[in-house]
Amino acid sequence: METKYTAQDYKKGQPRWCPGCGDHFFLASLHKAMAEIGVAPHNIAVISGIGCSSRLPHYMNTYGMNTIHGRAAAIATGCKVANPELSVWQVSGDGDGLAIGGNHFIHANRRNINLNMILLNNRIYGLTKGQYSPTSPRGFVSKSSPYGTVEDPFRPAELCFGARGHFFARAVATDAPCTVEILKAAHAHKGASVCEILQNCVIFNDGTHDSVYNKEGRAKNAIYLRHGQPMVFGVNNEYGLMQEGFGLKVVKIGENGVTIDDILVHDAHCEDNTLQLKLALMEGPDFPIALGVIRDVEAPTYDEAVEAQIAEVKEKKAYHTFEELLLTNDTWEVK
Amino acid sequence: MSEQIIVKERDEVIVRFSGDSGDGMQLAGNIFSTVSATVGNDICTFPDYPADIRAPQGSLTGVSGFQVHIGSGKVYTPGDLCDVLVAMNAAALKTQYRYAKPDATIIIDTDSFGPADLKKAAFATEDPLAEMNIDADRVVACPITQMVKDCLADSGMEPKAVLKCRNMFALGLVCWLFDRDLNVAFNYLREKFAKKPALAEANIKVIQAGYDYGHNTHSSATNVYRVETKHKVPGRYMDITGNKATAYGFIAAAEKAGLKLYLGSYPITPATDVLHELSKHKSLGVTTVQCEDEIAGCASAVGASYAGALAVTSTSGPGICLKSEAMNLAVIMELPLVVLDVQRGGPATGLPTKSEQTDLLQVLFGRNGESPMPVLAATSPTDCFDAVYMACKIALEHMTPVVLLTDAFVANGSGAFRLPNLAEYAAINPPYVPEELKGTWTPYQRQEENGVRYWAVPGREGFQHILGGLEKDNKTGAISTDPENHDLMTRLRQQKIDAIPVPDLVVEGDDEDAELLIVGFGGTYGHLHAAMDEMRAAGKKVALAHFKYINPLPKNTAEVLRKYPKVVVAEQNSGQLAAWLRMKVDGFVPCQYNEVKGQPFSTNQLISVFTKMMEE
Numbered sequence: 024m025e026t027k028y029t030a031q032d033y034k035k036g037q038p039r040w041c042p043g044c045g046d047h048f049f050l051a052s053l054h055k056a057m058a059e060i061g062v063a064p065h066n067i068a069v070i071s072g073i074g075c076s077s078r079l080p081h082y083m084n085t086y087g088m089n090t091i092h093g094r095a096a097a098i099a100t101g102c103k104v105a106n107p108e109l110s111v112w113q114v115s116g117d118g119d120g121l122a123i124g125g126n127h128f129i130h131a132n133r134r135n136i137n138l139n140m141i142l143l144n145n146r147i148y149g150l151t152k153g154q155y156s157p158t159s160p161r162g163f164v165s166k167s168s169p170y171g172t173v174e175d176p177f178r179p180a181e182l183c184f185g186a187r188g189h190f191f192a193r194a195v196a197t198d199a200p201c202t203v204e205i206l207k208a209a210h211a212h213k214g215a216s217v218c219e220i221l222q223n224c225v226i227f228n229d230g231t232h233d234s235v236y237n238k239e240g241r242a243k244n245a246i247y248l249r250h251g252q253p254m255v256f257g258v259n260n261e262y263g264l265m266q267e268g269f270g271l272k273v274v275k276i277g278e279n280g281v282t283i284d285d286i287l288v289h290d291a292h293c294e295d296n297t298l299q300l301k302l303a304l305m306e307g308p309d310f311p312i313a314l315g316v317i318r319d320v321e322a323p324t325y326d327e328a329v330e331a332q333i334a335e336v337k338e339k340k341a342y343h344t345f346e347e348l349l350l351t352n353d354t355w356e357v358k
Numbered sequence: 359m360s361e362q363i364i365v366k367e368r369d370e371v372i373v374r375f376s377g378d379s380g381d382g383m384q385l386a387g388n389i390f391s392t393v394s395a396t397v398g399n400d401i402c403t404f405p406d407y408p409a410d411i412r413a414p415q416g417s418l419t420g421v422s423g424f425q426v427h428i429g430s431g432k433v434y435t436p437g438d439l440c441d442v443l444v445a446m447n448a449a450a451l452k453t454q455y456r457y458a459k460p461d462a463t464i465i466i467d468t469d470s471f472g473p474a475d476l477k478k479a480a481f482a483t484e485d486p487l488a489e490m491n492i493d494a495d496r497v498v499a500c501p502i503t504q505m506v507k508d509c510l511a512d513s514g515m516e517p518k519a520v521l522k523c524r525n526m527f528a529l530g531l532v533c534w535l536f537d538r539d540l541n542v543a544f545n546y547l548r549e550k551f552a553k554k555p556a557l558a559e560a561n562i563k564v565i566q567a568g569y570d571y572g573h574n575t576h577s578s579a580t581n582v583y584r585v586e587t588k589h590k591v592p593g594r595y596m597d598i599t600g601n602k603a604t605a606y607g608f609i610a611a612a613e614k615a616g617l618k619l620y621l622g623s624y625p626i627t628p629a630t631d632v633l634h635e636l637s638k639h640k641s642l643g644v645t646t647v648q649c650e651d652e653i654a655g656c657a658s659a660v661g662a663s664y665a666g667a668l669a670v671t672s673t674s675g676p677g678i679c680l681k682s683e684a685m686n687l688a689v690i691m692e693l694p695l696v697v698l699d700v701q702r703g704g705p706a707t708g709l710p711t712k713s714e715q716t717d718l719l720q721v722l723f724g725r726n727g728e729s730p731m732p733v734l735a736a737t738s739p740t741d742c743f744d745a746v747y748m749a750c751k752i753a754l755e756h757m758t759p760v761v762l763l764t765d766a767f768v769a770n771g772s773g774a775f776r777l778p779n780l781a782e783y784a785a786i787n788p789p790y791v792p793e794e795l796k797g798t799w800t801p802y803q804r805q806e807e808n809g810v811r812y813w814a815v816p817g818r819e820g821f822q823h824i825l826g827g828l829e830k831d832n833k834t835g836a837i838s839t840d841p842e843n844h845d846l847m848t849r850l851r852q853q854k855i856d857a858i859p860v861p862d863l864v865v866e867g868d869d870e871d872a873e874l875l876i877v878g879f880g881g882t883y884g885h886l887h888a889a890m891d892e893m894r895a896a897g898k899k900v901a902l903a904h905f906k907y908i909n910p911l912p913k914n915t916a917e918v919l920r921k922y923p924k925v926v927v928a929e930q931n932s933g934q935l936a937a938w939l940r941m942k943v944d945g946f947v948p949c950q951y952n953e954v955k956g957q958p959f960s961t962n963q964l965i966s967v968f969t970k971m972m973e974e
Contacts, residue, residue: 101661
């Protein structure tokens with residue numbers, strides 16, 4: 024789709040992230056996606072919390088705020104509810120979004136505020152120089168866990184679905200086409216849209232997403248999910264996913280009598296999230312990592328419902344100004 | 359301006375217990391009278407038996423009432439209309455509501471409002487409150503029957519006997535509302551049922567349960583306190599509580615400024631009524647978001663402010679602790695925000711339903727970094743309206759968060775409120791960035807006259823900008839860690855607050871030749887004024903200077919405080935205003951009167967303390 028904007032129209036300043044940081048790749052994809060979406064820069068607000076990735080609004084030629092640690096989703100909520108006309112993007116890292124900001128993350132999803140919620144997941148605290156995050160795997164060794172962590176991580180999709188999220192998509196930061204695709208889908212989706220971006224931290228957690236970080240790795244270790252398409256993957260699309268009992272299994276097409284017709288077809292719009300969750304939670308080495316739009320289900324949004332309720336009550340009630348409000352009370356005259 | 363102020367306290371309360379003739383309303387009323395008499399109240403009671411002794415249960419003709427008028431002064435009559443009406447069933451509400459004041463608190467047993475009960479009481483619909491035009495906010499709706507059954511489940515009592523204890527639950531709840539000592543009631547029952555100790559203990563258990571219910575639900579009787587001027591300005595009046603006046607002030611300011619009103623809030627006693635009130639008025643476009651926590655209440659308001667709304671968050675002291683970081687974000691981003699703190703007893707959860715002035719230093723200083731923030735304190739229930747209006751005006755015109763302090767006493771108290779004419783209120787003109795600055799404008803560009811930065815609301819082409827919690831360069835608005843720039847920005851933020859014009863401090867009473875100047879702030883105005891009135895009537899030379907604007911202080915503060923031979927700062931904390939004034943006025947060392955009891959001042963106590971101070 025052609026719009027009158029180019030990626031350049033959304034760019035500002037010189038990013039200060041470490042060379043090779045996944046944030047650079049994501050930022051470029053965001054500029055490109057915004058140009059393709061075509062909302063004017065002055066009608067966009069990009070709101071982040073604190074952390075390396077939360078510097079992102081400074082590199083946007085839009086409105087925006089780089090706020091305080093963990094509160095981006097809450098601040099974005101107020102921004103969107105106060106002005107539903109704005110296209111509001113909330114950008115957080117895994118610490119900002121899921122540790123200190125976990126409460127706001129789940130409630131923004133539950134309320135289904137029409138926000139595009141970007142979760143840049145590098146499984147580490149970078150700005151504070153390398154502590155484990157709520158997405159670091161159990162046993163992860165970091166400065167604050169020299170003997171390995173003794174806690175399980177959050178899996179963002181699980182948290183999003185548990186909070187009744189209606190949109191979840193995933194892309195690898197270096198994979199520009201997929202990133203642009205899910206950002207556009209997130210914008211098109213009405214309601215809270217969570218985009219998990221798998222992103223490398225070259226300094227403190229280098230290689231965390233290595234299995235899917237380059238094209239060759241993704242061909243082997245990832246599956247691109249597209250609504251209505253069979254779930255096939257592999258260098259020559261020779262593998263597919265089938266249901267087995269309560270779970271999924273990887274099959275090779277052509278082997279054991281499996282044909283393309285036996286392969287599951289992706290349904291991102293299915294209201295029941297059971298299979299979508301299974302897809303989102305797939306991990307190597309036994310399963311490919313799911314990329315693309317995993318869940319995209321229409322539901323009433325909070326901000327629209329607020330507006331609709333105001334319109335409805337305006338229609339019903341007889342008072343519409345402060346002066347009229349006063350006169351709804353019992354009053355008396357003092358002479 | 360030296361209007362005589364009257365503070366009416368709990369010493370003028372009328373409670374009416376009503377229910378079926380078999381519900382034991384007379385006993386409940388009698389015990390409440392006894393309990394009140396023991397604490398020194400004068401009482402006058404009026405048993406109102408039904409004409410029809412054997413009327414069917416739940417019928418209109420079977421309703422029995424008992425009215426108690428309690429007062430600390432002489433009480434001559436059982437009173438006309440009650441402040442609290444207990445209606446144990448639908449018929450009682452139907453027949454007795456006519457004896458309730460328009461703003462009375464109504465306690466009902468929801469278990470006696472079923473379809474059959476409503477039919478017997480001749481209600482036409484299933485919503486008796488709406489049918490009788492009773493504001494649900496004034497109703498304490500409680501499943502009394504069920505709670506009594508649960509309470510006595512293990513007592514081995516017959517179901518019929520259990521039901522006879524419902525009256526004691528209502529009594530316990532009323533005792534909570536009026537802070538009555540339950541031990542007096544317990545002793546009364548133990549004496550009355552000396553031969554049936556099990557029955558006495560069952561009744562006692564239920565009274566305690568009713569009391570605990572009030573405690574657990576933070577029930578309060580609105581309109582127990584009234585603060586009024588004796589001579590009223592002609593005009594049209596309504597009754598209003600402090601919290602309602604606060605909500606109205608927000609609505610008025612938003613309308614005057616031409617902005618959407620956004621409230622981000624989380625329920626907390628005693629501030630929740632503001633959330634309730636504002637949530638009703640969607641026909642005025644008011645947007646309220648009940649957030650997941652106090653932090654989100656404030657944070658979402660910061661987001662709404664950035665988006666161009668009049669953004670407000672309401673809370674009490676514990677909520678301020680949680681909101682502090684987001685309040686500070688509004689300080690550094692220089693965005694308008696009004697933070698309402700309805701103070702209650704602290705620290706921590708403290709005394710949630712009681713009143714104190716203990717958050718003053720918290721709101722002045724309780725944030726990291728140099729964080730100047732204007733603070734106002736409403737002086738009476740009706741003053742909440744004007745105070746909120748000014749807080750909004752300052753926030754919007756000076757691009758700053760502002761704290762408005764009220765307290766549980768002011769919030770739940772009421773007064774006769776002269777309907778304001780918005781046309782007479784000062785205009786509110788936010789400093790929107792002028793279109794001609796497009797191209798050269800930067801976010802921290804300031805207006806010369808008051809140091810206020812311009813407001814560029816998202817949606818305006820050519821004014822895109824990024825704000826944030828990191829220090830910014832005073833010229834470009836880009837992130838800066840430059841030492842000189844930070845020092846300058848710190849000063850600029852302080853100067854901006856210092857430059858906010860506030861009205862001069864007014865001295866009431868013997869302003870020329872007072873021997874004692876009483877100084878206070880916020881919700882104690884009525885009591886301090888009443889104390890001054892009485893002392894002057896007794897021939898003493900006394901004046902009162904009461905602060906509503908606390909940061910910045912009125913320009914004439916030092917001049918006033920130094921003018922009188924003796925000054926007493928009287929406040930419901932350990933000396934927070936006194937500390938603030940000593941910090942701001944060189945060499946000022948006042949006498950202090952401090953009480954932290956969770957209760958309003960007693961005028962008599964104040965008079966005795968001040969008189970003694972004058973004699974020393």
